[in-house]
Amino acid sequence: MLDGTKQNLRALLALEAVSRLGSMSKAADEMNVTQSAVSHQIRRLTEMVGERLVVKSGRGVMLTPIGEVLAQKLRTAFSQIDRSVAEVIGGDRDVVRLALCSSFAPGWLIPRLRSFYEHNPRIKLQLRMYARDPDLTDEVADAFITTLPSESGFWSSLIRTELLVPVIAKRPAKGQRVRFITTDMEAGSVGKDWLAYQRIAQVDLKARSSDQDWMFASHYIMALDMVREGLGAALVPDFLAAEDLKSGRVVLLHHLSIATNQDYFLCIKEVRRQEPALVALARWFKAQANHAT
Numbered sequence: 001m002l003d004g005t006k007q008n009l010r011a012l013l014a015l016e017a018v019s020r021l022g023s024m025s026k027a028a029d030e031m032n033v034t035q036s037a038v039s040h041q042i043r044r045l046t047e048m049v050g051e052r053l054v055v056k057s058g059r060g061v062m063l064t065p066i067g068e069v070l071a072q073k074l075r076t077a078f079s080q081i082d083r084s085v086a087e088v089i090g091g092d093r094d095v096v097r098l099a100l101c102s103s104f105a106p107g108w109l110i111p112r113l114r115s116f117y118e119h120n121p122r123i124k125l126q127l128r129m130y131a132r133d134p135d136l137t138d139e140v141a142d143a144f145i146t147t148l149p150s151e152s153g154f155w156s157s158l159i160r161t162e163l164l165v166p167v168i169a170k171r172p173a174k175g176q177r178v179r180f181i182t183t184d185m186e187a188g189s190v191g192k193d194w195l196a197y198q199r200i201a202q203v204d205l206k207a208r209s210s211d212q213d214w215m216f217a218s219h220y221i222m223a224l225d226m227v228r229e230g231l232g233a234a235l236v237p238d239f240l241a242a243e244d245l246k247s248g249r250v251v252l253l254h255h256l257s258i259a260t261n262q263d264y265f266l267c268i269k270e271v272r273r274q275e276p277a278l279v280a281l282a283r284w285f286k287a288q289a290n291h292a293t
């Protein structure tokens with residue numbers, strides 16, 4: 001099988017290109033061959049593995065589940081080959097792509113970045129921010145900050161526990177009505193963050209359960225901006241609100257913070273853990289986590 005794989009490298013490249021581009025013709029353009037040549041290579045690969053890899057879908061094609069699995073493994077393998085070549089010829093071995101979710105980047109990482117660059121001047125850190133947890137794949141990044149650390153084949157290290165604090169621009173006068181900003185907007189769970197906070201803190205903040213009483217923001221960053229503008233109170237990560245609390249721009253509505261169980265982890269693929277740039281990144285994150293307050 002190994003000899004056959006070597007002989008059919010073009011067929012493997014064709015499948016990966018079709019999967020990534022979603023088109024035989026686009027794959028042909030990228031490979032600088034005809035569309036019929038790509039089709040021929042896919043047929044050869046299908047015969048070699050003994051499984052159907054591609055099926056027609058409307059005017060185009062789509063990969064079968066087995067084809068998708070194989071294509072994903074090929075992308076990982078080709079990415080590793082690219083890195084190996086770069087190491088040999090002296091390419092950008094010190095470029096590290098770090099993918100992370102939106103609230104963690106400005107609230108925790110950016111204020112500490114100067115320290116990273118001072119300790120690692122040769123590493124070119126590329127920050128890639130995502131609204132949700134990024135997919136753990138070499139196509140996305142080399143390292144990840146995620147709340148979903150259990151992906152098979154990945155090493156993970158806890159960086160920060162997420163705690164939510166209730167903040168408001170100005171402490172309300174006694175009896176004054178407070179508007180509540182929620183980041184839980186799905187039908188059936190509107191305002192779940194505040195209702196849970198009231199239950200855990202054992203206080204009655206007069207947060208309502210009716211949709212018409214809430215203000216909405218899909219992300220913590222927007223919720224905090226709304227608080228700064230005096231629109232209401234929001235539950236946001238403590239590290240995101242830290243500077244505003246220190247400056248007095250916002251204040252705590254109540255002293256209790258609550259855990260979300262959405263803690264932040266640094267994740268790196270096990271097979272890449274010994275790469276010098278990733279070792280340095282992990283070491284720096286560990287030091288920051290140990291000194292976090």
